[in-house]
Amino acid sequence: MFSEIMSTISGITIFPIITTIIFFLIFIGIVIWAFRADKSYISKMSELPLDSTRINGD
Secondary structure (H helix, E strand, O other), X not given: OHHHHHHXXXXXXXXXXXXXXXXXXXXXXXXXXXXXXXXXXXXXXXXXXXXXXXXXXX
């Protein structure tokens, strides 16, 4: 039923292309951020789940 409704909409074929491009741009942006991020910040954030001094968000 859903595919029948979608097939009746004219110009619907452009949406998967736009979605793929948006996803790809966000993915590339995150990869660039990860490589350019400060290593001390990454290290600090990676240790937060194991930090026993912070309980209940205090």
